[in-house]
Amino acid sequence: MSLSKLRNIGIAAHIDAGKTTVTERILFFTGVNRKTGEVHDGESTMDFMKQEQERGITIASAAITCHWKGSQINLIDTPGHVDFTVEVERSLRVIDGLISVFCAVGGVEPQTETVWNQADRYKVPRIAFVNKMDRTGADFYEVIQQMNKYLDAKAIAFQLPIGAEDNFTGIIDVIEQKAYTFIDFERKEISIPEDYKTTAEEARIHVVEKLADYNEEIMNLYFSEVFVPSELLKNAARDAVIKLLFTPVFCGAAYKNKGIQLLLDAVVDYLPSPIDTGAVIGMDINDPEKSRSRNPSRKEPFAALAFKLIHDPFVGQQTFVRIYSGVLTSGMQLLNSTKGKHERTGRILKIHAKDREEIHEAGPGDIVALIGLKFTKTGDTLCDSAHPLFLESIHVPPSVIELKINPAKRKEQEKMIDSLRKLTNEDPSFNMRYDNETEETVISGMGELHLEIIIDRLKREFGCDVEVGQPAVAFRETISHESDFDYKHAKQSGGKGQFARTVLRIEPNTGKGYEFIDKIKGGVIPSEFIGSVNKGIQKTINEGIIAGFPIVDVKVTLLDGSYHPVDSSDMAFQTCASICFKNAFMKAGPILLEPIMKIEVNTPDEYIGDIVGNLNRRRGKIEAMRRFRKGAQKLNGFVPLMEMFSYATHLRNISSGRANYSMEFYQYEAVPRSLQEDELKKINEKKK
Ligand SMILES: Nc1nc2c(ncn2[C@@H]2O[C@H](COP(=O)(O)OP(=O)(O)OP(=O)(O)O)[C@@H](O)[C@H]2O)c(=O)[nH]1
Numbered sequence: 001m002s003l004s005k006l007r008n009i010g011i012a013a014h015i016d017a018g019k020t021t022v023t024e025r026i027l028f029f030t031g032v033n034r035k036t037g038e039v040h041d042g043e044s045t046m047d048f049m050k051q052e053q054e055r056g057i058t059i060a061s062a063a064i065t066c067h068w069k070g071s072q073i074n075l076i077d078t079p080g081h082v083d084f085t086v087e088v089e090r091s092l093r094v095i096d097g098l099i100s101v102f103c104a105v106g107g108v109e110p111q112t113e114t115v116w117n118q119a120d121r122y123k124v125p126r127i128a129f130v131n132k133m134d135r136t137g138a139d140f141y142e143v144i145q146q147m148n149k150y151l152d153a154k155a156i157a158f159q160l161p162i163g164a165e166d167n168f169t170g171i172i173d174v175i176e177q178k179a180y181t182f183i184d185f186e187r188k189e190i191s192i193p194e195d196y197k198t199t200a201e202e203a204r205i206h207v208v209e210k211l212a213d214y215n216e217e218i219m220n221l222y223f224s225e226v227f228v229p230s231e232l233l234k235n236a237a238r239d240a241v242i243k244l245l246f247t248p249v250f251c252g253a254a255y256k257n258k259g260i261q262l263l264l265d266a267v268v269d270y271l272p273s274p275i276d277t278g279a280v281i282g283m284d285i286n287d288p289e290k291s292r293s294r295n296p297s298r299k300e301p302f303a304a305l306a307f308k309l310i311h312d313p314f315v316g317q318q319t320f321v322r323i324y325s326g327v328l329t330s331g332m333q334l335l336n337s338t339k340g341k342h343e344r345t346g347r348i349l350k351i352h353a354k355d356r357e358e359i360h361e362a363g364p365g366d367i368v369a370l371i372g373l374k375f376t377k378t379g380d381t382l383c384d385s386a387h388p389l390f391l392e393s394i395h396v397p398p399s400v401i402e403l404k405i406n407p408a409k410r411k412e413q414e415k416m417i418d419s420l421r422k423l424t425n426e427d428p429s430f431n432m433r434y435d436n437e438t439e440e441t442v443i444s445g446m447g448e449l450h451l452e453i454i455i456d457r458l459k460r461e462f463g464c465d466v467e468v469g470q471p472a473v474a475f476r477e478t479i480s481h482e483s484d485f486d487y488k489h490a491k492q493s494g495g496k497g498q499f500a501r502t503v504l505r506i507e508p509n510t511g512k513g514y515e516f517i518d519k520i521k522g523g524v525i526p527s528e529f530i531g532s533v534n535k536g537i538q539k540t541i542n543e544g545i546i547a548g549f550p551i552v553d554v555k556v557t558l559l560d561g562s563y564h565p566v567d568s569s570d571m572a573f574q575t576c577a578s579i580c581f582k583n584a585f586m587k588a589g590p591i592l593l594e595p596i597m598k599i600e601v602n603t604p605d606e607y608i609g610d611i612v613g614n615l616n617r618r619r620g621k622i623e624a625m626r627r628f629r630k631g632a633q634k635l636n637g638f639v640p641l642m643e644m645f646s647y648a649t650h651l652r653n654i655s656s657g658r659a660n661y662s663m664e665f666y667q668y669e670a671v672p673r674s675l676q677e678d679e680l681k682k683i684n685e686k687k688k
């Protein structure tokens with residue numbers, strides 16, 4: 001198959017918009033499945049995890065391959081719930097095109113905006129599908145307006161719905177000026193209904209006008225008032241989609257089997273192949289200023305990105321990679337340039353939801369799972385060791401909720417840690433740490449649901465029963481100003497003593513993480529111990545100082561020091577640096593950082609006063625309020641996560657269950673000075 005016939009695409013949207021249902025119907029209409037499995041019956045092919053089936057939601061992204069009109073489509077279905085946003089992130093990183101799904105009633109919802117921004121970040125061309133046209137309140141034109149207003153999507157209708165809600169009976173193809181209706185599982189061409197003729201013609205003129213902006217040939221025809229052929233319009237539209245200039249909008253009702261075949265046509269017609277996407281641009285491994293590119297060709301050196309790890313009880317660890325260039329064969333030696341280590345690929349598998357097929361070779365554009373990799377993690381580059389490069393990694397949001405976890409049976413401690421480690425390998429937004437003071441394991445993730453799923457998986461997949469504490473906020477620690485400290489660590493206890501001295505300067509490094517600078521001159525600390533100093537500091541950084549939370553955003557400069565030819569050692573320098581750093585930290589105005597969340601509340605008008613009042617009491621900041629439906633408003637703002645536990649119940653009580661909300665991480669901010677003292681006391685008391 002020619003690469004121009006390949007479509008690597010994803011499907012993303014707000015929770016419940018119908019992504020999985022659209023995917024299921026795609027499987028059905030392309031002949032992969034003989035029957036349609038419903039998400040709410042726990043019978044979809046894509047949502048095959050037990051936890052997904054029980055809850056009727058998608059948790060992990062799943063991939064499937066199908067064929068349509070001579071093209072091969074590799075499709076990744078992603079979850080909509082904010083807690084699993086890293087699944088969207090990694091999928092967007094490796095796909096060439098996206099179907100952005102909208103609910104015809106809900107329009108642009110909070111997660112739609114998030115996903116849209118993520119797709120912008122990875123520059124993924126997209127088309128829009130307005131689903132659920134059969135639902136009460138469905139309004140195709142309103143959704144397009146919202147896309148333009150809130151997403152700046154430059155959205156244009158490429159289809160028009162015939163009727164809406166219960167009367168949604170068909171779809172008009174604007175470019176071809178054809179109409180279709182859907183009977184059972186068939187689409188049938190009909191003539192455009194009389195009362196839609198003018199609207200349909202106007203819609204086509206609108207498309208022509210828009211495309212004239214990007215295409216000279218169309219512009220000339222338009223000005224000479226000559227009919228613009230459909231083929232020309234489609235080619236120009238394809239070009240504009242690939243250049244991210246605009247978004248064609250399609251519609252349907254997946255659940256009612258309406259509009260899916262036309263959506264598949266649109267995927268083939270408008271979304272890019274790896275050839276259209278062109279060369280992937282990476283970085284030279286020695287010089288980040290120099291770019292290195294790879295064309296999607298079998299003749300180029302091998303380059304691929306690992307984007308997902310799954311622990312499979314039958315085949316062991318599966319590492320999913322997207323290949324950009326070159327050829328991969330089983331047994332081949334590769335360089336993991338991110339880790340600086342060599343890897344040998346074992347078997348190569350093609351994955352279809354939960355089934356797998358072994359293949360012996362894979363090339364540009366392929367998405368495959370590799371067995372047998374040892375060091376590779378999500379976001380790592382795999383490449384030809386003779387032609388190394390770094391590819392852009394994957395953005396991972398911080399984990400903001402944590403809880404303590406203990407094995408139900410004491411002797412299962414090791415098994416629990418081992419299982420948790422496997423889960424952290426799979427999911428970069430899930431972390432674990434050991435609290436030295438309380439001698440307990442603490443796990444952290446994106447939200448309460450995220451951790452609930454992890455605990456459920458621990459039980460079912462790993463047979464590991466655990467006891468957990470209450471979810472709490474994952475704070476961070478940092479400093480507010482610069483400070484220096486000079487510390488000498490000297491111990492003489494019988495035989496060989498310990499000696500090390502370090503002088504450290506620490507400064508705030510907002511948003512830039514941890515940085516270590518070595519300014520030692522004249523070998524006053526031998527080079528072999530510089531690494532020990534860094535290691536000692538990093539250990540302390542992970543453990544925290546004022547409340548046991550990881551320290552972020554500090555720049556540490558090693559200014560001076562001294563050593564002893566006999567008594568100095570790696571250990572002595574680690575201990576010295578750690579104590580020196582702790583002292584400098586305490587002098588530098590230590591502060592506690594708390595996660596601030598972006599919140600959106602949808603509510604009928606009558607509750608708005610109570611909701612705003614309540615959010616204010618939770619230290620919330622309201623940014624905007626807008627009407628999104630008659631008698632209902634959307635409220636946007638920011639709130640500290642710490643104040644938001646039990647908010648769901650509260651909101652239900654205030655609004656008699658009629659308001660709903662969604663929340664996602666925004667950024668870390670300092671806990672207000674007036675609260676820090678109290679908070680620290682609470683945290684440290686809990687540990688006792
Ligand atoms: N009326 C109507 N319901 C639909 C339509 N498409 C999907 N649904 C229903 O909406 C619910 C959610 O659908 P899903 O396909 O699971 O939505 P999703 O976007 O995959 O949800 P997450 O993966 O959890 O974010 C299910 O009960 C579907 O049957 C549609 O076109 N019309």
Ligand SMILES: [Mg+2]
Pocket residue numbers: 019020021057058078079080
């Ligand atoms: Mg889903």
